[in-house]
Amino acid sequence: MEYTKVSCFLEPDSEINREILTAQMGELGFDSFSETDKTVEAFIPSSAFTEDVLQSESLKDNPLFKVRFQTEVIPDQNWNEVWEKNYFKPLLVENRCLIRAPFHTDTPKAEYEIVIDPRMAFGTGNHETTYLMISAILSQDLQGKQVLDMGCGTGILGILASMRGAETVKAIDIDEWAYNNTLENxxxxxxxxxxxxxxxxxxxxxxxxxxxxxxIHRNILLQDLPIYASVMCKEAEIIMSGFYLEDLPTISAKAEEVGLKPAGYQERNNWVAARFIR
Structure with missing residues (x-):
């Protein structure tokens, strides 16, 4: 698949401004991100990209920062080599779960080791939200449970759930790359x-x-929470991430509206993973 890379130059450039920009571009259809010292790099299938996307009011009229864009078409290629050279580093979560790629060999031993062939799918653990979700799974008793990994990306959460004793895992993603990548992983x-x-x-x-x-992104969670609640068993739990701490009241209000009770949350660099029970 051919991708378009949009290099984003922010002024002023800061960690929080980069996080805000990433969230905004995610809502516009960009599905993978990386960072350099000078830019945020956002990727989108070329078939879904037009220059009009970059003229969105949310990007042009942000009072916190200005952003300049530079676009480049990335032909279909060996994404393993791209990630190996630039983006995917081994990660140890809670000193218990190691996430690495097939090309990583000098890595520490861990209770759980997940090998991820990332290609262009989101979910290597290097983003705060994936880290938070993995940390939450490590604290759960999943023996014999029926698990849903919604918006599975690389499949990393479902894979760890299986390793932790889940009886069955259903993994769903709207992106064909993610679907194929989860099967591979x-x-x-x-x-x-x-x-x-x-x-x-x-x-x-x-x-x-x-x-x-x-x-998943905040707006998708708000849209689909009624469906999630409808397929939860009695006393089932849902853990959601992909949004900021300031979004938690909105997410919580929607969850309670569909009959779910808040049961705590974790925060990492202003990103949140929140737990609700039926």
Whole structure:
């Protein structure tokens, strides 16, 4: 698949401004991000990109910063080599879960080791939200549970849930790259109880789950929370991330509206993973 890379030059450039810009561009359809010393790099399938996207009011009229864009078409290529050279570094979460790529060899031993062939899918653990979700999974008892990994990306959350004892895992993503990548990563990690589907929340049907993970953009969470609640078993739990601390009251209000009770949250660099129970 051919991608378009948009290099974003911010003024003033700061960590929080980069996080805000990343969230805004995610809502505009950009599905992968990286950073350099000077830029935020956002990636989107070329078939979904037009220059008009960069003229969005949310980008042009932000009172906190100005942003200048530079675009470049990236032809289909060996994304493993791209990630190996530039983006994906081994990560140890809570000193218990090591996330690495097949090309990482000099890594520490850990209780859980997940090998991720990332390609262009989100979810290597290097982003705060994925880290928070992994940390939450490490604290759960998943023995015999029916688990949903919604917006699965690389499949990393579903894979860890399986390693932690989940009976079955259903992984769903709207992106075909993510769908294929989850299948590949499940095979790499010898996970056989994950069923992967290409689609959105409307694909869930009547199947019920004990645990749901949804690391997705804020607006999608707000839109799909009623569907998530409808497929949760009694006393089931959902852990959601992909939003900032200041968004938590809005997420919590919607969750309570559909019958879910808040059960705590974790925060990392202003990103949040929040837990709710039915």
């Amino acid at each position: 499940a095979e790499i990690n010898n996970i056989t109880n994950i069923d992967v589907f290409l689609g959105d929340a409307n694909f869930l049907g009547k199947h019920k789950f004990d645990v749901i993970y949804a690391n």
